[in-house]
Amino acid sequence: MTTKTLIISAIMLLATSSAASAKEPNGGQKDKAKVTFLVSMTCESCQKRIEDNVSFEKGVTGLDVDLPKKTVTIEYRKDKTSPEQLKSAIQKMGYTVTPLKAGKKHKAGDKAK
Amino acid sequence: MTKILALIIFLNMVGAGVWAADRTVKGYVLDKEGTPLPGAVVYDDGNHKAVADGDGYFELTVPDDVRQLKAGYVGFATLTHPMERPDDVQVLVLSPATELKEVVVSTGGLGNIRSRSSVMQMESITSQALTRAACCNLSESFVSNPSVDVAYSDAVTGAKQIQLLGLAGTYVQMLTENFPNLRGAASVYGLDYVPGPWMQSIQVSKGAASVKNGYESVTGQINIEYKKPKVADPLFVNLFASSAGRYEGNVVGAVELNKRLSTALFLNYYNEEQAHDRDGDTFLDMPKMQALSLMNRWHYQTPRLVSQWGFKLLADRRESGQTAHTLHGDMAMAPYAISNDANRVEAFAKNGLIINQERNESVAIIVSGSYHGQQSGYAGKSYNVYESNVYASLLYERDFGRHHKLAAGLNYNWDKYSQRGNVVSTYRPQWADVSESVGGAYAEYTWRPSDKLTWMAGLRGDRSSRYGWFVTPRTHIKYTPAKWVDFRASAGKGYRSAFVFPENSYLLASSRTWHIDSDLSQEAAWNYGVGASVRIPVGGRNLNVNAEWFYTDFERQVVVDLDKDAHGIYFHDLDGRSTSSVVQVDASYELLRGLTLLGAYRWMDVKSTYNGTLMRKPLTSRYKALATASYETPLKKWQFDLTVQFNGGGRMPSPDAAKPLWATTFPSYVILNAQLTRRFRRWSIYAGGENLTDYRQKNPVVAAANPYGPDFDATMVWGPTMGYKLYCGIRYNIPNPL
Numbered sequence: 001m002t003t004k005t006l007i008i009s010a011i012m013l014l015a016t017s018s019a020a021s022a023k024e025p026n027g028g029q030k031d032k033a034k035v036t037f038l039v040s041m042t043c044e045s046c047q048k049r050i051e052d053n054v055s056f057e058k059g060v061t062g063l064d065v066d067l068p069k070k071t072v073t074i075e076y077r078k079d080k081t082s083p084e085q086l087k088s089a090i091q092k093m094g095y096t097v098t099p100l101k102a103g104k105k106h107k108a109g110d111k112a113k
Numbered sequence: 114m115t116k117i118l119a120l121i122i123f124l125n126m127v128g129a130g131v132w133a134a135d136r137t138v139k140g141y142v143l144d145k146e147g148t149p150l151p152g153a154v155v156y157d158d159g160n161h162k163a164v165a166d167g168d169g170y171f172e173l174t175v176p177d178d179v180r181q182l183k184a185g186y187v188g189f190a191t192l193t194h195p196m197e198r199p200d201d202v203q204v205l206v207l208s209p210a211t212e213l214k215e216v217v218v219s220t221g222g223l224g225n226i227r228s229r230s231s232v233m234q235m236e237s238i239t240s241q242a243l244t245r246a247a248c249c250n251l252s253e254s255f256v257s258n259p260s261v262d263v264a265y266s267d268a269v270t271g272a273k274q275i276q277l278l279g280l281a282g283t284y285v286q287m288l289t290e291n292f293p294n295l296r297g298a299a300s301v302y303g304l305d306y307v308p309g310p311w312m313q314s315i316q317v318s319k320g321a322a323s324v325k326n327g328y329e330s331v332t333g334q335i336n337i338e339y340k341k342p343k344v345a346d347p348l349f350v351n352l353f354a355s356s357a358g359r360y361e362g363n364v365v366g367a368v369e370l371n372k373r374l375s376t377a378l379f380l381n382y383y384n385e386e387q388a389h390d391r392d393g394d395t396f397l398d399m400p401k402m403q404a405l406s407l408m409n410r411w412h413y414q415t416p417r418l419v420s421q422w423g424f425k426l427l428a429d430r431r432e433s434g435q436t437a438h439t440l441h442g443d444m445a446m447a448p449y450a451i452s453n454d455a456n457r458v459e460a461f462a463k464n465g466l467i468i469n470q471e472r473n474e475s476v477a478i479i480v481s482g483s484y485h486g487q488q489s490g491y492a493g494k495s496y497n498v499y500e501s502n503v504y505a506s507l508l509y510e511r512d513f514g515r516h517h518k519l520a521a522g523l524n525y526n527w528d529k530y531s532q533r534g535n536v537v538s539t540y541r542p543q544w545a546d547v548s549e550s551v552g553g554a555y556a557e558y559t560w561r562p563s564d565k566l567t568w569m570a571g572l573r574g575d576r577s578s579r580y581g582w583f584v585t586p587r588t589h590i591k592y593t594p595a596k597w598v599d600f601r602a603s604a605g606k607g608y609r610s611a612f613v614f615p616e617n618s619y620l621l622a623s624s625r626t627w628h629i630d631s632d633l634s635q636e637a638a639w640n641y642g643v644g645a646s647v648r649i650p651v652g653g654r655n656l657n658v659n660a661e662w663f664y665t666d667f668e669r670q671v672v673v674d675l676d677k678d679a680h681g682i683y684f685h686d687l688d689g690r691s692t693s694s695v696v697q698v699d700a701s702y703e704l705l706r707g708l709t710l711l712g713a714y715r716w717m718d719v720k721s722t723y724n725g726t727l728m729r730k731p732l733t734s735r736y737k738a739l740a741t742a743s744y745e746t747p748l749k750k751w752q753f754d755l756t757v758q759f760n761g762g763g764r765m766p767s768p769d770a771a772k773p774l775w776a777t778t779f780p781s782y783v784i785l786n787a788q789l790t791r792r793f794r795r796w797s798i799y800a801g802g803e804n805l806t807d808y809r810q811k812n813p814v815v816a817a818a819n820p821y822g823p824d825f826d827a828t829m830v831w832g833p834t835m836g837y838k839l840y841c842g843i844r845y846n847i848p849n850p851l
Contacts, residue, residue, distance in 0.1 A: 038141060040204040042197065045344070048241065049848065055748040056794035062747055068201040070141075091147075096206045098147035101168075 031078040032061060037087060039072050040096040041065075049093060057081065057089050071100060134177045134563065138196065140203030141169045142184055150207060153186040177563050178515045232559070232567045232591045233322070234601055234644050234661060236260060238315040240340075245743065245754045246788060247801060247840050249353060249361055249383065251312070251337065252304035256786060256803075257741045257756045259699045259713030260317055261335070262734075263304065268813035268827040268834045269433045269451055271400040272301045272619040278319065278332040278663050278695045279719035279733055283616055284609065284638075286322060286330035289337045290421075292461060292481045293327060297528060298500045298615035299485055302455060306427055308381040308406065310351045310363040310844075313338040320642035320663050321587040321605025324555045324571035325508060327524055328585040331607035331638045332665060332693075342367045342377035342412040348847040355840035357399065358387025367849075373415055379408040379425075388436060391836055392809065394817035396827070398835050400433030400451070422462040429455040434492070434622075434820075441819055447492075449820035451622060455487040473518070474511035480504070491621045492820065495534035498615050503527045518559040524575075525552045532614055540627045541614075549610055551577045555585075567591045575608075580635040583608055597648045601661075609636040611671035613684050620673075620682055623826035624816075630685040637668040656702045667691040670721070675731060675766035677724040679774075680823055689722030693730075699739075707745040714738045729764045732831050734781075736761035752790040754801075759783055765829065774815050774824055779831040782808050795848070800841040807837040 041047055047067045054063055054072065059080025064073040074086050083099060090097045142153040142165045149169025156162040156173075158181070163173035173182070182203065184192045189207040196203060238254060246256045252273045255261040262276040275282035287295040287303070295303035315337050322330040340349075345367035353361040361383035369375040384403040391398055410423030434451035461481035468474040485500040508522040529548040537545055553575030560568045570588045577583070587605030594600075613629055620627075644661030670691050674683040699713035715737045719730040729735075738759035745752045762781045768774055788801030810832035816824035 038143075038147075038202075038204060040143070040206050044239075051749055052792075052848070053794065055750060055792075060748065063749075068198065070202045070204050087147075096143055096145055096147050096204065098141075098143055098149065098169075 032075060033078050034062075034073060034075050035083045035086060036071050036073045036100045037090060038070055038098050038100045039090055041067065041070060043067075046095070050090060050095075053093060054086070054089060057086065060086075135174050136177055136199060137172055137174045138179075138182065138199060138203060139170075139172050140182075140205060141165070142171065142186065142205045142207065143169055144189070144207055144209075150186045150189070153184055153189075153205075153207070155182055155184045155205065157182055178561075232569050232589045232601070233318045233603065234320055234642060235316055235318040238317070240313050243309055243312060243315075244790065244797075244799070244844070245752070246756070246786065247309075247353065247355070247803065247842070249359070250305050250309050251307035251315075254309060254312070254315060256758075257711070257739070257754070258317065259697065259711070259715065259739050260319060262737060265830055265834060266301070266619045266828070267622045268398075268810075268830045269396055269400070269622050270453060270619050270827075271305075271402060271431055271433065273304045275304060275335070276733075277317075277335075278640075278665060279693045279717040279730065280332050280665060283611075284331040284607075284665075286326065286334045286607075287337075288326060288334060290339065290461065290463070291326065291336055292463075292479050292504055292506065293329065293526070294459065294481070294483070296329075296502065297485070297530065297612055298455075298487050298498045298618070299457065299483075300616055301619055302429065302431075302453070305404070305429070306406070306457065307337055308363055308379075310349065311339050311365060311379045311381065311408065313340045313345075319661070320603045321589065321607070321640050323569075324557055324573040324585055324587050325520060325522065326506075327526065328551075328553070328573060328575055328583070328606075328608045331609060331636075331640060332663075339379070339408070339410065340365055340367070340377060342375040342410060343369065343414070344849060345377055346846045346849050348845075350845045351842060353840065353842035355838055357385065357389065357835065357838050359383060359385040359840075374411070374413050376409065376411045379406075379410075381406045389835070392812065392834075394812065394814050395435050395437070395439055396449075396814045396817055396820075397433050397436065400431040400453075402429070402431040404429040417467045419465045420463070422460075424458065424460040427455070427457040429453075429457075439818070441821075446821060449492045449825075451489075451491050453487065453489040455485065457483065457485045459483040469511070472512045475509075477506075477508040477510075479506040479508070487615075487618075489534075489618060489621070494536050494621055496536040496614060496618055496621060497533040498618075499531040499533075500615060501527075501529045516560060516562050518561070519556065520559075521554075521556040523552070523554050524573075526550070528610075528612075530612060530615060536621060536627075537614065541629055541631075543631075544614070547612070549577060549579045551575050565593045571605075577610065577635065579610065583635070583637075597650075599646045601642070601644045601646075603642045604639070606637065606639050611636055613671070617673065617682075617684075620828055623828050624680065624820075624823050625675075625678075625826060625828075626681045628681055628683045628685075633671050633684065634669045634686050636670050638665055638670070639668070640665045651702070654703045656700060658698070658700045660698045661696070663693075663695045665693040667721075672721055672723065674723045675828075676728065679767065679769035683724075687722060689725070690727055691721035693717070693719040695719075707747060709743045711739070711741045711743075713740075731764050731766040732779075732829075734761040734763050734831075750792050752792070754786075754788045754790075756786040757783060758786075760832070763831065765831070769824075772824075774826075775829055779810075782832050784808060784833065796843060796845040798841070798843050800839075802840070803838045804833055804835070805837055809833055809836050 047065050050065055059077040062075030087097050142150045151165055151167045153165040155171050157175045157179045161175045163171040165171045180196050182194045184205045186207055190210045192207050194205050243254055252263050255263050263273055266272040266274045277285045283300055317335050319333040322334040347367055349365040351363040364380045367377040382405045386401045389398045406427040408425040413420040431453040435448035437448055438445045463479045465477040482503045488497045505525045510520040512518050527550040531546050553573050555573030557571035568590045573585045585606050589603045592600045642663040646659040648655045648657055670687040672687050677683050695717050697715040701711040703709045719733050720727055721730055740757045742755045760782050762779050765775055765777055765779055785805040786803045790797055790799040813830050813834045815826040815829055
């Protein structure tokens with residue numbers, strides 16, 4: 001009995017959380033923006049360090065770190081943070097950071113992954 | 114010999130023609146502030162050159178095997194940029210010329226060789242994966258790994274056995290930091306001796322291993338890397354509690370004393386003193402135990418020298434069996450108490466000297482030693498073992514051009530077992546003091562004509578003080594015809610000296626009498642493997658599929674025969690065949706962003722000759738299947754993990770023909786584990802459950818009512834003896850500022 005309840009609640013937790021997160025990207029927050037940085041990360045541990053820290057920066061609502069392409073794409077709330085603040089947050093971790101213009105070159109990563 | 118050499122040269126010439134190809138490396142040149150440096154020149158050691166455009170972007174076509182780029186710009190120091198992943202975008206960061214150039218020796222340094230890791234069938238369990246289950250210690254780290262099984266050896270002592278390719282854990286060579294460890298007496302309880310939070314990663318390689326670490330691996334190698342002082346977080350704390358009454362604490366602290374010297378201190382204590390007897394057979398389901406361990410390691414690094422040394426101390430106390438008197442008829446019987454106390458000391462020193470960085474030439478010396486004292490009592494039976502080990506290894510490596518690599522070296526290993534107690538004096542008094550020393554030399558050649566093909570061949574010769582000379586050949590090949598597929602094949606021989614008492618002490622938890630042949634041979638087996646791994650793009654993501662087959666064929670084996678007599682155990686040389694054939698298929702796919710699924714199926718056919726008949730190995734499942742689902746929310750703040758293990762049925766050791774006390778087979782069963790993790794910037798909390806379906810083997814202790822009688826046997830264990838377990842824990846860390 002208890003085990004059944006446990007399993008069911010675990011599955012429900014899983015289901016509700018995925019539903020909640022599915023809503024997030026287009027969840028109607030009007031003043032959201034995206035910024036992509038080129039970051040001098042070299043390995044999985046750098047990727048993890050950036051993920052661990054940027055996720056908890058104020059105003060961050062989405063994060064995608066692409067190691068082969070060396071890019072960090074951050075979705076953020078405009079009223080809570082700015083690209084400059086996010087850039088300095090990554091710089092503080094010891095990386096070289098530069099904003100990357102959208103739609104530029106940089107196709108190497110596509111092939112690699 | 115000359116023929117082989119000629120062949121190698123010929124193959125190489127052919128290879129150079131067929132395999133050499135060009136690749137276009139893409140990247141950016143920036144200064145430290147992230148400002149692009151248009152006009153910066155990027156070049157390789159050949160004549161290939163590119164100039165960065167207005168965004169600092171460049172594309173440079175270089176031969177396939179170039180692993181290093183250089184970049185220059187007026188006013189900036191020339192940069193040498195190693196390309197670990199040449200297909201990735203490269204970010205080249207130049208420093209002003211006036212700044213002193215810091216020489217960075219690539220982390221990992223010695224012993225971390227790319228070609229080695231890629232040529233073998235290797236799986237890595239990272240520290241991140243280790244947080245997906247409770248992972249109190251090494252034995253629990255393989256829960257979601259499709260290749261390795263861990264099972265309790267018996268129903269009372271808490272001893273656990275690892276299984277790889279369907280064979281006992283003693284056929285897997287266990288390494289910590291790339292030197293052999295947890296052998297002999299420590300093989301019985303050793304999986305509990307490595308706390309989970311101490312580990313950085315685990316590498317599991319199946320099949321024949323490299324000859325560098327000796328001749329011992331038969332089914333594979335498992336290497337444990339502890340956290341490194343130089344890169345570990347300054348402070349990591351973990352606290353854990355479970356419904357089984359286990360309380361555990363871990364602290365790992367690391368300090369960088371100066372640019373060259375850093376140290377780390379590891380502490381672990383656990384206590385599981387609560388008594389459980391859910392099946393009411395008067396025997397505890399799990400031992401009451403507590404253990405304290407401490408490790409201190411040091412790291413010293415100059416541009417050319419890497420030195421590491423450290424020690425580890427462990428005290429482990431276990432009590433199990435009965436805790437109260439029982440009545441048998443009118444007689445009150447003393448409790449059948451089982452106790453096991455172990456104290457262990459390990460020390461190691463590893464020194465690596467880079468002779469020439471250009472051609473990767475280096476020398477390394479590894480020295481390690483351990484002392485293991487263990488006193489165990491099984492009611493009236495006593496067995497104490499004091500084991501000493503010394504291991505030394507000298508390794509020389511260098512590249513010959515871009516395509517050839519040679520490693521050669523010497524190893525020495527010394528084991529001494531002092532065995533006391535009435536078990537030894539009853540069965541084999543002449544084994545009170547046994548020792549073996551083995552010295553040997555090896556050479557390993559790696560040919561890598563291009564990124565597509567790697568061939569490695571190793572040969573070693575050793576001389577044992579007990580068994581004389583023996584030769585160990587091993588070879589591996591990896592072929593990557595296209596980016597999406599790898600083929601691997603391996604063949605090799607492994608040897609092992611069996612030490613009956615220390616490796617099988619858990620079998621004393623029964624009334625079976627021991628029958629040990631006086632001169633047992635050195636074990637020897639061939640292992641062959643083939644495999645393919647494929648990455649298929651499906652819906653923008655890769656579906657990773659692996660398929661492999663491993664075959665182990667024993668030439669000589671010390672057979673542990675539980676079949677000949679239900680009241681005895683026979684240790685004797687193999688007389689007939691003993692083989693293991695294992696086919697495994699696994700697939701993983703990221704179904705939705707953050708949701709990763711893994712499915713694996715392993716079919717095992719393990720047979721040996723028991724009492725003159727070729728039979729399936731008892732207490733071994735015919736198949737294992739695994740399904741895991743892992744979900745992370747987009748910012749990785751929440752994580753859910755679900756693991757389902759399907760364990761096939763199998764054969765039990767033959768029960769007594771006249772009075773069968775157990776069935777001849779055991780059924781299949783399912784184990785379900787789940788965990789929920791919530792991460793914060795500095796800390797995370799997790800809660801979960803193991804064996805949530807509460808599956809238990811019924812009456813795992815045979816004749817528990819009369820443990821002093823002839824039928825008592827706690828070793829007929831095939832499934833979990835503990836039911837469900839809930840747990841929660843907290844991890845706190847101060848991250849490394851780097």
